Amino acid sequence: MDFNDTPEEAALRAEVRAWLAEHAPAYDVRGAGEMPLAEGLARGRRWQALKAGRGYAKITWPREFCGLGGTPMQQVIYQQEEAKYRLPIDYFKVSLGIPIPIMRRFATPEQQARYLTPALRGEEIWCQLFSEPAAGSDLAGIRLRAVRDGDHWVLNGQKIWTSWAQVSDFGVVITRSNPDVPKHKGLTYLFVDMRTPGIEVRPIKQLSGGQEFSEVFFTDVRVPDSQRLGEIDGGWKVALATLMEERFSVVDVTGGGPGLDALIELACEVALEHGPAIEDSDVRQRIAEWYVAEQGLRTNYYRMLTALSKGELPGPEGSINKIAIPSKLQQQSRFAMDLMGPAGVATAPGARRSTHPFVGWLEAPGYRIAGGTDEILRNIIAEQVLKLPGDVRTDKDVPFNKL
């Protein structure tokens, strides 16, 4: 066992480090304070363009699409090094994570030539219009209607929980094209220009007070059939392909919270009934348990990288992070607030998840739901890893409009 790079990996890491050291500091937002969205986004776009020019925007992609034709392991190495800075890259995560890889698989060569590079350079942003008020975990239950009209589709309905919709130029959307067949069989996948008349984006205010998601309303939105991805009524296949996309990324075992070291420091500072919190046996036991959980996730990530380095592709096992980290953030935040007593509810204005436990406590419920609930992820482990049967389905062979 060792934690060393292979010679090729080490060479790329050195190259990436040198490049980042030269360019990244000018774009780092650490200590930049609260930045208006437009300013942060502008800085992000400049960074993204620089990165794409160097081939680092999608290392596994060919050079014609801003890549290096590299391996998934090389992609991870870049991400690990980039994560040492705090760069304004969040705006592009969804865009380059799902819609753009789907475009590369399903769009025509002309469309790829038109859309991929601007997205990789951060000039255009894409969103994913999937969830609806009545369809979250059960995605195939979406209702947004697409009716064919000549060489166009006419869309009516509502999407929700769309990240970055307010800054997106385009979006991929799953629609109900045929309600007379069972639900998985009547879906069609399209891409839309977010400036098409009839599309209205309204931000959602979350329970934490943040506004990272939007509702998107579609009223008689006309989309040319040339913007269809996959077959008519074959959208489920395209949606499943989404799930096959890259699952590996840098894992932050703290879930963006202040982390265990900060909790230990806090426990050193505050006093409880019988003296300093850090001398309290219950506090020490919990600290040890969280360390074990975090170390378990970190070392599993090493195991995943080992497989990746040997050329294997990670499977559903990666779900372990999404199962373990959000709950841990919630519990750890609550525990840290408890240690502070009445002071746990208060902080100076402008606190972030990484600096004050109550922010993590407020945000954790959303984190346990977004991108796969705790329950759905346990189903994934049970069904895909342990090969247990799926739940009994009462809706599988019934036409959608008879459900």
Added chain:
Amino acid sequence: MNFDFSDEQLMLREQGRRFLSERCDTRAVRRILEGEQAYDATLWTQMAELGWLAIGLPEQHGGFGGAYELCVLAEELGRSLAPVPAASTLYLAARALTRAGSDEQQGRWLPAVAAGRAIGAWAVHERPGSQRRQPVGSFVSAGKLHGCKTPVADGAFADFAIVTARATADASAPVGLFIADLRHDSVRRAALGVVDPTRPCATLEFHGTPVESLGETEQVATVVDELTDGAAALLAFEQLGGAEVCLAMARDFALERKAFGRVIGSFQAVKHRLADMWVKIQLARGNAYYAAWALDAAGDELPAAAAAARIASTDAYEFASQESIQIHGGMGYTWEADCHLYYRRSRSLALMLGAPREWKERLAAQLVQRVRGETLRAVRPTAAQAQAV
């Protein structure tokens, strides 16, 4: 990054799995459970013939391999519930001799260990409570050991023991490590009733037993801690192997057993329980691998890595063995079903080197020291200052 065992080590694991699945199925384990013998002496001899009892011993005494080989083998011993004194002999007594024994002492015992002719015991415990911090009542006077150790794993049939005892009868005398030949007639042994009869324990009374100091050990507490950490890393692999079997058994049963017109493995309550077992096992595996690396490197990382592995593996095994009975339902509560073999073993291993809470305390102490040390070095902002940012 190569955070995995080498091909040769994986081959040894495979060999171990194959051999033990044929030679040590649960029928063989039950023969020990039901009291036919104290341990599987034939299996122990076969393990010696395969060379397994020489793993990790110094080469000049016939040994080969090291920490990694011992780890992969431990996983298979745990998987098969092998009723043999591997932990006492290999993970503790032989490692103590290797770490602290004189060349003469090593030469006297280690080749015999490798040949399967000498079973070792680790006799440090005297009364209920913490494993590491308990007062030592046993003492040595004029080269003779007086005192009582209990419980001692495999003590009823071990040939020698590594014993902690005060260097003189004086209550304030420093504690030393001694090696005792248990075949001497001043040793009285009494087998104890135990939660897992496939891992037997005994009380050992020493009435003036001739002993030798183990090498010239000075930092006894440090050596004992180091040996306990090493054994914890190895036991973590045994626990991991056992936990994997519990998950597999529960899963297979859930795919077979029908209730309310469908297999119970299709109910989310059951699926999620199995998924939770799987998650705990993954966390334990990562931690155990890291402990294997730390044990091999024998550096500063070992105490925290061993403690984390022990905590994670204990949690995974105890959860898996307990919930496996639950998933098996009434059948799981019978003597006939194998579930209780793992339930018993998981508890027995959980306490052998000290209970989980003691290991959590040990880990917390390491972490606090680390953070405080770093804070001093880096002069980082305190949490209170950071909150105000």
